[in-house]
Amino acid sequence: MSKQEIPYKIYLTENELPKEWYNVRADMRTDHRPLLNPATHEPVTLAELEPVFCTELAKQELNDKDAYIEIPAPVRDFYKMYRPSPLVRAYCLEKYLDTPAEIYYKFEGNNTSGSHKLNSAIAQAYYAKEQGLTGVTTETGAGQWGTALSMACGYFGLDLTVYMVRCSYEQKPQRRTLMNVYGANVIPSPSDTTAVGRKMLAEHPDNTSGSLGTAISEAVEVALTKPNTRYVLGSVLNQVVLHQSVIGLESKTAMEKYGVYPDMVIGCAGGGSNLGGLMSPFMRDKLKGERDPYFIAVEPMSCPSLTRGKFAYDFCDTGKVTPLAKMYTLGSGFMPAPSHAGGLRYHGMSPILSQLYHDGYINEARAVSQVDVFKAAIEFARVEGILPAPESAHAIKVTLDEARKCKETGEKKVILFGLTGTGYFDMISYDRYMKGELNDAPPTDESLAEGEKDMPKV
Amino acid sequence: MSKQEIPYKIYLTENELPKEWYNVRADMRTDHRPLLNPATHEPVTLAELEPVFCTELAKQELNDKDAYIEIPAPVRDFYKMYRPSPLVRAYCLEKYLDTPAEIYYKFEGNNTSGSHKLNSAIAQAYYAKEQGLTGVTTETGAGQWGTALSMACGYFGLDLTVYMVRCSYEQKPQRRTLMNVYGANVIPSPSDTTAVGRKMLAEHPDNTSGSLGTAISEAVEVALTKPNTRYVLGSVLNQVVLHQSVIGLESKTAMEKYGVYPDMVIGCAGGGSNLGGLMSPFMRDKLKGERDPYFIAVEPMSCPSLTRGKFAYDFCDTGKVTPLAKMYTLGSGFMPAPSHAGGLRYHGMSPILSQLYHDGYINEARAVSQVDVFKAAIEFARVEGILPAPESAHAIKVTLDEARKCKETGEKKVILFGLTGTGYFDMISYDRYMKGELNDAPPTDESLAEGEKDMPKV
Numbered sequence: 001m002s003k004q005e006i007p008y009k010i011y012l013t014e015n016e017l018p019k020e021w022y023n024v025r026a027d028m029r030t031d032h033r034p035l036l037n038p039a040t041h042e043p044v045t046l047a048e049l050e051p052v053f054c055t056e057l058a059k060q061e062l063n064d065k066d067a068y069i070e071i072p073a074p075v076r077d078f079y080k081m082y083r084p085s086p087l088v089r090a091y092c093l094e095k096y097l098d099t100p101a102e103i104y105y106k107f108e109g110n111n112t113s114g115s116h117k118l119n120s121a122i123a124q125a126y127y128a129k130e131q132g133l134t135g136v137t138t139e140t141g142a143g144q145w146g147t148a149l150s151m152a153c154g155y156f157g158l159d160l161t162v163y164m165v166r167c168s169y170e171q172k173p174q175r176r177t178l179m180n181v182y183g184a185n186v187i188p189s190p191s192d193t194t195a196v197g198r199k200m201l202a203e204h205p206d207n208t209s210g211s212l213g214t215a216i217s218e219a220v221e222v223a224l225t226k227p228n229t230r231y232v233l234g235s236v237l238n239q240v241v242l243h244q245s246v247i248g249l250e251s252k253t254a255m256e257k258y259g260v261y262p263d264m265v266i267g268c269a270g271g272g273s274n275l276g277g278l279m280s281p282f283m284r285d286k287l288k289g290e291r292d293p294y295f296i297a298v299e300p301m302s303c304p305s306l307t308r309g310k311f312a313y314d315f316c317d318t319g320k321v322t323p324l325a326k327m328y329t330l331g332s333g334f335m336p337a338p339s340h341a342g343g344l345r346y347h348g349m350s351p352i353l354s355q356l357y358h359d360g361y362i363n364e365a366r367a368v369s370q371v372d373v374f375k376a377a378i379e380f381a382r383v384e385g386i387l388p389a390p391e392s393a394h395a396i397k398v399t400l401d402e403a404r405k406c407k408e409t410g411e412k413k414v415i416l417f418g419l420t421g422t423g424y425f426d427m428i429s430y431d432r433y434m435k436g437e438l439n440d441a442p443p444t445d446e447s448l449a450e451g452e453k454d455m456p457k458v
Numbered sequence: 459m460s461k462q463e464i465p466y467k468i469y470l471t472e473n474e475l476p477k478e479w480y481n482v483r484a485d486m487r488t489d490h491r492p493l494l495n496p497a498t499h500e501p502v503t504l505a506e507l508e509p510v511f512c513t514e515l516a517k518q519e520l521n522d523k524d525a526y527i528e529i530p531a532p533v534r535d536f537y538k539m540y541r542p543s544p545l546v547r548a549y550c551l552e553k554y555l556d557t558p559a560e561i562y563y564k565f566e567g568n569n570t571s572g573s574h575k576l577n578s579a580i581a582q583a584y585y586a587k588e589q590g591l592t593g594v595t596t597e598t599g600a601g602q603w604g605t606a607l608s609m610a611c612g613y614f615g616l617d618l619t620v621y622m623v624r625c626s627y628e629q630k631p632q633r634r635t636l637m638n639v640y641g642a643n644v645i646p647s648p649s650d651t652t653a654v655g656r657k658m659l660a661e662h663p664d665n666t667s668g669s670l671g672t673a674i675s676e677a678v679e680v681a682l683t684k685p686n687t688r689y690v691l692g693s694v695l696n697q698v699v700l701h702q703s704v705i706g707l708e709s710k711t712a713m714e715k716y717g718v719y720p721d722m723v724i725g726c727a728g729g730g731s732n733l734g735g736l737m738s739p740f741m742r743d744k745l746k747g748e749r750d751p752y753f754i755a756v757e758p759m760s761c762p763s764l765t766r767g768k769f770a771y772d773f774c775d776t777g778k779v780t781p782l783a784k785m786y787t788l789g790s791g792f793m794p795a796p797s798h799a800g801g802l803r804y805h806g807m808s809p810i811l812s813q814l815y816h817d818g819y820i821n822e823a824r825a826v827s828q829v830d831v832f833k834a835a836i837e838f839a840r841v842e843g844i845l846p847a848p849e850s851a852h853a854i855k856v857t858l859d860e861a862r863k864c865k866e867t868g869e870k871k872v873i874l875f876g877l878t879g880t881g882y883f884d885m886i887s888y889d890r891y892m893k894g895e896l897n898d899a900p901p902t903d904e905s906l907a908e909g910e911k912d913m914p915k916v
Binding site for chain 2: 007008009110378383385386387422424425
């Protein structure tokens with residue numbers, strides 16, 4: 001294609017929408033570390049997961065054999081309402097940076113949830129409906145997952161209770177209202193509606209701002225005690241990375257149309273759902289020795305699980321009711337400093353990403369400061385038009401750095417990054433950044449020690 | 459196409475993006491009523507418009523001869539960052555309504571401004587830049603136009619001062635921050651930065667909530683007094699309807715791909731930019747006697763310029779500094795009751811739409827209550843996924859009504875409506891609706907009399 005003919009963006013047709021998700025675990029040549037029962041330290045069985053998770057989702061969670069899993073037709077139909085999402089060639093950004101690098105991004109923000117979370121939400125709601133459940137519970141931090149799941153449950157007519165980290169609940173009433181529009185019941189966490197919430201409130205009466213870990217504990221407790229109800233989760237889990245592979249599969253097909261293959265794949269990483277999905281098909285090529293893209297996981301300096309955590313078995317929640325997962329973790333007791341990238345405030349990391357990082361397939365993890373992240377977000381917004389979510393802007397920050405390096409070295413790298421969502425509900429943070437009110441603090445040694453205190457001995 | 463193969467939405471390729479805007483005035487077989495100088499009541503000349511408007515835009519304003527006007531290449535390049543926008547077949551809505559009607563909508567909300575306003579903003583900023591101006595001024599009500607123009611001016615490096623209706627400025631700090639992100643200077647109106655603002659504040663010290671009409675007056679005053687600066691406007695004007703024709707042109711091409719032609723075209727109408735743009739190419743067919751689509755303009759009951767206004771020459775602003783336009787108007791002194799569809803709170807209506815309505819080419823105008831509008835918005839959001847702006851939801855309300863009529867009569871009408879934008883910044887209004895706090899009041903006879911009091915005698 002001549003420069004003139006190269007489009008700014010490629011939308012695949014609905015017929016080109018993937019018919020199967022890709023399960024990267026099936027191609028990982030490593031011993032998968034199973035989830036463990038926290039009491040016995042034995043691998044958890046399907047039977048043990050079924051009271052918490054929908055059966056089909058529990059099967060997906062444990063599946064490390066099948067590389068491809070069919071996307072059910074009703075889920076594909078829902079996908080067609082907002083997918084395929086565009087793969088954008090960032091011409092304006094390249095010009096602004098005066099870089100020889102080619103920059104592409106997969107934009108997942110063009111749906112009402114405002115992020116990629118909807119890709120897994122609709123799948124999880126579908127399996128819950130298929131199983132004949134009447135409702136599900138979940139937690140949400142920044143509100144993106146809660147919004148996505150509200151839309152999905154609204155679509156399938158399922159009851160939904162969302163435990164929303166209290167500081168987000170108070171800072172983002174608009175997010176709460178949006179979930180209400182789709183019919184969800186939203187409760188600030190910690191709350192007095194659960195035993196674990198009441199315990200947190202009693203033990204930490206001076207710290208009621210909440211955390212994802214606590215909200216998970218509350219949602220799981222309700223799922224276990226309410227009839228016909230299960231718990232669903234928007235990140236960390238293997239099933240979520242599986243569903244999010246739709247991002248990477250579409251990206252790969254669109255990049256083939258552009259006639260390019262990424263030298264570098266960059267994604268923000270909180271629980272790992274976005275980077276996991278974006279990189280999966282490219283990681284496949286690397287695992288099979290066919291290609292060697294360079295993967296960078298970008299995390300917030302304030303919650304640096306990959307760069308400062310341990311690769312160890314740990315609880316997925318603060319209340320210690322979940323199975324143990326082998327992952328990079330700051331410890332379930334870690335309380336991140338207030339950060340506006342709420343979606344990245346999680347003590348652990350997807351076991352899949354953790355293993356791939358541990359084994360060297362994810363080449364690098366980089367922790368960045370939120371001040372730098374907002375600076376990059378505004379540069380990007382002004383030249384590419386799209387207002388990124390703070391979470392997404394972590395990937396932008398590193399993309400700008402890498403593209404500027406290319407300018408110095410003259411390298412024509414092909415960079416792909418994940419633009420996971422939009423920042424419409426983050427204007428307070430943007431405002432604070434522009435007023436110079438944001439700052440950064442890496443975790444203190446004390447907070448890291450506090451986090452690790454109760455790490456299980458496995 | 460078989461049902462199975464019919465896509466949920468059609469994205470045209472970037473090559474199919476229109477190369478020319480369509481100027482419906484050239485095909486209107488009516489005496490165009492010129493803008494009049496408010497002092498002399500003589501038709502305004504290009505020379506009189508040039509101190510206020512960019513020269514090229516003033517020429518477009520007066521052009522009733524050329525049916526097609528080339529879209530400059532830099533504007534088309536910018537369009538490619540977010541256009542063509544999708545034309546969606548509303549399968550889920552049809553199923554939900556159990557209607558034989560086919561419902562299509564053109565969705566203009568997939569850009570950071572959140573609405574169709576960007577289509578004209580980038581054109582106006584381009585012509586200002588080409589003319590060597592250093593900046594522009596404007597007003598904004600709901601904030602959609604201000605956001606769009608901020609993005610456009612940020613892209614071309616133009617200074618921008620936005621007078622924002624004070625009640626919106628206070629209710630929507632997020633909108634203001636978003637404009638700041640793109641580098642705009644946002645001032646609540648009425649303000650003490652202009653003579654007209656100071657006059658309003660002195661005369662109405664108890665009513666400082668502002669109106670579009672006042673904000674226009676302030677922005678025009680600054681454009682006239684600041685060097686190298688002109689005024690730009692996001693609706694009402696002929697040039698805006700011209701630029702917005704890109705909506706209708708894309709819609710028509712996409713509907714041809716679906717193999718259908720609309721029996722009915724529905725759009726919300728405040729100043730008329732959206733409906734004007736959406737309907738233009740279909741109106742051409744009607745003006746030429748080739749087709750006979752039925753056009754419905756939907757306006758808020760609280761500000762019913764078409765259904766309760768007069769077809770008369772009137773000022774476009776409250777401060778009476780603008781030329782007189784022949785239009786449906788409630789009078790420049792009309793103060794609409796507080797309504798959350800801020801973008802529709804304007805006393806007048808596009809002269810093009812006014813003339814077409816007067817001549818019977820726009821078949822019908824319908825005023826709807828905002829309680830009904832929010833009810834329709836939530837129904838739509840839950841089945842089609844997209845959260846509409848309250849303005850856009852006016853069209854949804856009437857679309858639902860018409861589709862339900864089709865169910866009664868069995869008619870398989872093809873309905874096209876304009877989904878102009880998203881409601882992310884309207885969550886407070888959604889919340890108030892869900893709490894039952896919204897209500898409706900049509901204008902009282904007194905408020906209508908007050909509006910007409912100073913209508914010029916032409």
